Amino acid sequence: MKKEMINTNQSSAVRVGFQSQYAWLLMIAITLFTFLPADVAWGHGERMHSPALRMRSIQFYDVTWEGAGDMKVGDQVTMEGMIYFPSKEYWPDTMKVPDVGYLQTSGPAAVFAKVESYIAETPMVQSGGLQLGSTYTFKIVMQARIPGKWHMHPTVQVTGSGPIVGPGEWTNVTGAMGDASISGFAGQAKEVVIDDLGSYSVGNIVGWHTVWFILGIVWLLYWVRRPSLLPRYRAINEGVDKHLLITGADKKMGVMMLVVTLVLVIGGALNADSTHNTVLPLQTGNVPLTPLEMEETNLVLKGIKSVYNVPKRTMSMEFSIENRGDKPVKVGEFATAGIRFVMAPATLGGAAGQALQDSITGYPEEYIREVLAVKDGNTSAILPGESRRITLVAADAVWEIQNLSEIVLSPVRRAGGLIFFFDEDGKRLREYIDVSTDVAFN
Amino acid sequence: MANSDAITQALNMSANEEKAYRFFDLIVIPIIVIVLGAAFHLHYMLTAGDWDFWVDWKDRLYWPMISSVSFVIFAAAVQGLLWKIIRMPIGMTTAAIGLIAMEWASRYVNFHMWAYFPLSEVWPATWIAAAIFVDCILLVTGSFLMTALFGAFFLPTIFVLSNYPMLAPFRIPTEVMGTEVTVADWVGFTFQRGGSPEYLRIIESAGMRVLGAETWFISCLFGGFLSIFIYMGWWGISGIAARPYSRANPFAAFMGGEEPDEKDDKITPDAYPLPISNDNK
Numbered sequence: 001m002k003k004e005m006i007n008t009n010q011s012s013a014v015r016v017g018f019q020s021q022y023a024w025l026l027m028i029a030i031t032l033f034t035f036l037p038a039d040v041a042w043g044h045g046e047r048m049h050s051p052a053l054r055m056r057s058i059q060f061y062d063v064t065w066e067g068a069g070d071m072k073v074g075d076q077v078t079m080e081g082m083i084y085f086p087s088k089e090y091w092p093d094t095m096k097v098p099d100v101g102y103l104q105t106s107g108p109a110a111v112f113a114k115v116e117s118y119i120a121e122t123p124m125v126q127s128g129g130l131q132l133g134s135t136y137t138f139k140i141v142m143q144a145r146i147p148g149k150w151h152m153h154p155t156v157q158v159t160g161s162g163p164i165v166g167p168g169e170w171t172n173v174t175g176a177m178g179d180a181s182i183s184g185f186a187g188q189a190k191e192v193v194i195d196d197l198g199s200y201s202v203g204n205i206v207g208w209h210t211v212w213f214i215l216g217i218v219w220l221l222y223w224v225r226r227p228s229l230l231p232r233y234r235a236i237n238e239g240v241d242k243h244l245l246i247t248g249a250d251k252k253m254g255v256m257m258l259v260v261t262l263v264l265v266i267g268g269a270l271n272a273d274s275t276h277n278t279v280l281p282l283q284t285g286n287v288p289l290t291p292l293e294m295e296e297t298n299l300v301l302k303g304i305k306s307v308y309n310v311p312k313r314t315m316s317m318e319f320s321i322e323n324r325g326d327k328p329v330k331v332g333e334f335a336t337a338g339i340r341f342v343m344a345p346a347t348l349g350g351a352a353g354q355a356l357q358d359s360i361t362g363y364p365e366e367y368i369r370e371v372l373a374v375k376d377g378n379t380s381a382i383l384p385g386e387s388r389r390i391t392l393v394a395a396d397a398v399w400e401i402q403n404l405s406e407i408v409l410s411p412v413r414r415a416g417g418l419i420f421f422f423d424e425d426g427k428r429l430r431e432y433i434d435v436s437t438d439v440a441f442n
Numbered sequence: 443m444a445n446s447d448a449i450t451q452a453l454n455m456s457a458n459e460e461k462a463y464r465f466f467d468l469i470v471i472p473i474i475v476i477v478l479g480a481a482f483h484l485h486y487m488l489t490a491g492d493w494d495f496w497v498d499w500k501d502r503l504y505w506p507m508i509s510s511v512s513f514v515i516f517a518a519a520v521q522g523l524l525w526k527i528i529r530m531p532i533g534m535t536t537a538a539i540g541l542i543a544m545e546w547a548s549r550y551v552n553f554h555m556w557a558y559f560p561l562s563e564v565w566p567a568t569w570i571a572a573a574i575f576v577d578c579i580l581l582v583t584g585s586f587l588m589t590a591l592f593g594a595f596f597l598p599t600i601f602v603l604s605n606y607p608m609l610a611p612f613r614i615p616t617e618v619m620g621t622e623v624t625v626a627d628w629v630g631f632t633f634q635r636g637g638s639p640e641y642l643r644i645i646e647s648a649g650m651r652v653l654g655a656e657t658w659f660i661s662c663l664f665g666g667f668l669s670i671f672i673y674m675g676w677w678g679i680s681g682i683a684a685r686p687y688s689r690a691n692p693f694a695a696f697m698g699g700e701e702p703d704e705k706d707d708k709i710t711p712d713a714y715p716l717p718i719s720n721d722n723k
Contacts, residue, residue, distance in 0.1 A: 100641050101641075104634045105634070107636070109557040109558050109636065110563075110633040110634060110635075111558055113632045113633060114633075114634050117619075123618070123619035123620060123621050125619060125627065125628075125631055126621075126623075126641075127641035146558050157641070157642070163636075177558075184616060185616065185617075186614050186615065186616035186625050187615065187616075188614075190617075194616075194625070197625075197632055197633075198561070198562055198563075198633070199562060200611070201612065204607070204608060205561070205565045205608045208568065208604075208608050209542070209568055209608075212568045212570035213543075215570065215574060216535050216538065216539045216573070216574060217539065219535050219577070220532055220539065223530050223532050224467065224471055224532075226444055226449075227444070227445065227446070227447055227449065227450050227460065227463055228467045228528060228530065229463070229466060229467050229470060229471070229528055231447075231449050231453060232449060232530065233527050235452065235453060236526075236529055240452045240453065241452065242529075244448045244449050245529040246529060246531075250581065251582060254531070254577075254578045254581035254582050255578070255582060258574075258575065258579070258582065261571055261575050264571070264604075265571050265600055265603045265604045266603060268603075268604070268606070268607040269603040269606040269607065271607065272606050273606070273610065275610070276611060276613065278614060278615055279614065280613055280614070280615050281646060281657070282498055282501050282613075282624055282626060282643075282645050283621075283622075283623040283627050284643070284646070284648075
């Protein structure tokens with residue numbers, strides 16, 4: 001008896017007045033807090049990956065978004081470009097080797113439908129085999145589904161490592177959700193017409209779920225139509241005749257439900273099997289992907305070091321370059337993590353300057369910074385046979401905007417990226433750099 | 443919805459008593475279905491989530507096995523509990539109806555309305571047919587062992603067969619960019635999930651263990667075999683819930699009450715619920 005009192009009465013602090021009389025204020029405050037307006041989250045975490053990994057893993061470049069901008073539901077945007085995988089010696093130790101990868105986009109959920117995707121012109125319905133030290137072309141065609149302002153990035157999902165996100169472009173989709181759909185054919189002889197893949201067979205699904213819900217509820221109501229919880233609990237504890245708890249009629253009902261259930265289950269399955277005569281398992285085969293042939297640049301680039309200056313928001317990158325080709329070249333661009341730091345095209349002049357200008361025309365402004373400079377001001381061409389030490393300087397707030405300045409706090413202080421040179425004919429030559437990064441605080 | 447039946451009459455209940463107990467039924471039973479459904483939904487989504495979320499995860503190998511193992515854990519405990527305390531063979535159906543209702547609510551509101559995934563991609567599988575089947579086996583046999591052997595064993599089989607009419611239209615071939623895949627693959631390709639690439643699907647792949655491609659049969663057989671033992675284990679565990687143990691609140695003194703004495707500070711098997719006998723009336 002005393003135990004009961006302890007459990008029910010004396011343990012209740014409320015009853016003996018120990019609880020603050022203002023506790024209800026706290027409860028109201030917490031409740032109201034949940035109604036505070038929440039701002040729209042426009043991003044989807046693309047800037048939150050470690051800068052050491054974003055700068056030193058997959059490099060997207062020459063990305064174009066045809067059809068982006070103002071769109072209507074049903075309009076398509078085509079993303080194309082190049083994906084460069086650094087070679088094994090530069091690939092971050094903390095990331096798994098990307099043997100298998102999958103091409104998709106990063107963006108807010110399924111607001112776009114993926115219509116086509118290719119790596120190296122190979123359809124990427126399934127994952128594909130990738131190789132380090134290789135360059136691949138990619139193409140993704142997306143169809144707008146949901147009205148809104150959406151940011152869309154090409155993304156390579158790498159097995160064991162996760163998504164590596166490329167640069168994104170804004171789209172402003174207008175219209176209504178049902179204005180367009182994805183349609184096609186299915187079946188062995190393409191006899192099934194799919195008008196809208198998003199609502200395909202939903203009526204059938206809802207129908208079968210309804211059948212089973214009705215049958216389940218009939219079964220429950222059969223039992224709970226009679227006094228249920230406490231009378232039956234008492235009956236068990238007080239030894240009432242067990243035939244009152246489960247009667248002969250109950251057993252007959254059980255047999256009938258069993259028969260109805262089995263007839264529906266087996267009949268439904270047989271009917272589905274005969275209706276759909278070709279039923280396949282889900283497809284999982286990976287496809288091999290052939291990279292582009294390596295382009296000989298006749299340049300030998302050796303990274304020396306880099307320094308990130310925190311207050312000046314500046315990355316300085318020092319390297320040596322030897323021109324073993326037969327044409328003079330000029331440095332024009334340093335690209336990393338989707339950000340392009342470029343020289344003023346006029347600095348390169350001639351065909352080289354024009355080629356650089358062409359490559360940045362139409363590129364999203366948020367990823368282009370025309371701030372690249374050479375530390376000693378020597379922007380002259382590197383002549384055939386010449387070796388030179390160059391320190392590139394990229395000073396811009398974009399280091400902080402894109403969270404790349406977080407390299408300061410990274411356990412791996414290394415920076416990487418692509419350096420583009422241009423010869424006098426405007427031909428672009430690509431080299432990869434990966435160097436340790438010091439941090440300067442003044 | 444009667445207030446009186448042979449049981450209340452055998453217990454010599456007064457009309458007021460019957461009415462009060464019936465009122466208790468009407469209040470508590472809906473709460474049981476909703477609370478069990480919510481708890482079961484949480485459990486099922488954490489353990490068999492992706493196989494149930496996405497149409498292109500409902501494969502022949504893992505989907506029947508993992509879904510059955512996850513389902514039978516909770517459903518067997520609820521069935522055991524309701525059988526032991528009120529002798530009603532409705533536990534598994536109650537759990538299944540609660541689960542599927544919660545799944546539909548989640549898929550429609552969260553997946554479809556909020557995240558824009560089409561229903562053709564995120565429809566839930568049904569468990570109600572399999573649950574009715576096992577409940578009926580329990581009723582007809584009256585034996586938990588027979589229910590384990592002839593009910594739980596067939597859980598994955600009934601599960602697959604009852605969902606097959608919904609799944610089959612998604613397993614017919616189609617062509618996407620010149621590659622033949624199933625409609626389910628096409629749906630997964632088209633309405634993409636962030637961070638959930640194709641290679642990440644844990645589904646059947648062509649392997650040496652496929653044994654003549656009879657994957658459905660093997661996975662249902664093995665899933666049923668596992669379900670027998672898990673069913674027996676959780677039926678047993680439900681016995682603990684049917685006869686809960688309790689102890690005096692050791693923190694009572696900190697909450698304004700009295701510290702329990704040594705005699706009360708013991709875990710006792712019969713403290714709650716109090717056995718209802720004539721002495722306690």
